[in-house]
Amino acid sequence: MSIRIVKADLTSLRCYVSQWLHATPLIVAAILFTALPALAEPVPGSLPAQWNTGAEDCQASPQPPLQVHAYEPQTFIVRQSPCASFEANFLYLLIGSDKALLIDTGAVADPKAMPLAKTILELLPEKDGKKLPLLVAHTHRHLDHRAGDPQFAALPSVEVVPFDLEGVQRFFGFNNWPNGIANIDLGGRTVEVIPTPGHNQTHVAFYDDRTGILFTGDFLMPARLLIEDARAYRESGLRIIDFLKTRPLTHILGGHIELNAEGRAYRFGSRYHPNEHRLELAEKDLRALPAAFERFNGFRRVESKTVETIYRLRVSLNASKRAQQGVNT
């Protein structure tokens, strides 16, 4: 696998093109055509209408701990049952021709209760008589996104990315955080890593060039968005919008579903999610985010027509103090 860092913006290209504004349109078009990479059509896939939504009485109605859905043959969405953990995380397995990438390891450590590593290894294809090497990365350091890490620690051909900020920056080669984009080459499939601090300072999003899916963890999902740093959150939203200007986007898939289809949040800690909101969000949901933060005063809910039906912005007491400092300074 090769990881490299590239500049996040197209400023230099735009400057170059602007010098040619007085040239004939044909010349400018030719420069643009050759300067931008060719974009392949995203591989299509399917999403279920309904995920495993847990149970009112998990003991009386035992649930399988994991739901595995093949979006397409090389992209798997794994949901942890709300009965196994109320967090009910979504994890993502992306398979290339040389390597595979697992995004997050979920909220449950115990392999007996949550056979995550076993399930993931079974999904990995073989190459030259061996399982494909696996890279395990995280959207951010919160425990519900990495509790399963120890299950992978001692496995051969598995590498787990550190979860602390310095470790993330060093592993991916970010030297101007939160600017820059890292590339993970899985073999015939590139996943780009984009810093998205705001919910948590270590947060990153992953963009998959095979499917055109943006994986957003707790940065953007149908849930209450918890804010650690409101200014950083807004700037991450703007950075991602800019990033997507030059890439096709099919879906935005986050780490949890915490709302029902009407946009109402489940009781905190609930292991039953009847009539869940769809997992997938679209670009318009992302576009609503920066404006929502412009109106966010650190405490109140955002009053934004597009956002209020999807998100409930809620801050814990400590986080709200930091968030307000971020807004006021």
Ligand SMILES: [Zn+2]
């Ligand atoms: Zn989180």
Ligand SMILES: [Zn+2]
């Ligand atoms: Zn989470």
